[in-house]
Amino acid sequence: MLLAAAVLLTAGAIAYTLFVRERDLPPPVARTGYEHLEERREQIYENLRDLQFEYRVGKLSDADYQHTKQTLQAELASVLAEIDRIKAQAAAPAPPAPPSNTQCPHCGAKFARAMKFCGECGKAMSA
Secondary structure: OHHHHHHHHHHHHHHHHHOOOHHHOOOOOOOOOOHHHHHHHHHHHHHHHHHHHHHHOOOOOHHHHHHHHHHHHHHHHHHHHHHHHHHHHHHOOOOOOOOOOOEOOOOOOEOOOOOOEOOOOOOEOOO
16 A cells, blocks of 8 residues: 555656646746856855854864865955956946937038038038
């Protein structure tokens, strides 16, 4: 009886795994470009707290504690630098759009800077 229940449960689990439709799965969570880095940063902070606790209770030697701490701090520094770099790229202003009044709509003459009137035909640069 117990064997039959185990076989039935196993068969049900296999059938469920094989026949789960793609549309039944939840949609993936939208992530920012640096969200995975923020998660890693939090993991490193937690690892540093755990490391300090284990050192205080005497589970780690001084040499092991210092080596592991320096390794985690170096990784944390690289993650923080990458987060700052990505945020700076996202916050950087877009390049300015070229001035709209640099080509005459009437005669097609082009100028280096925006003008109110065309230097060739004398007509207004705005259409």
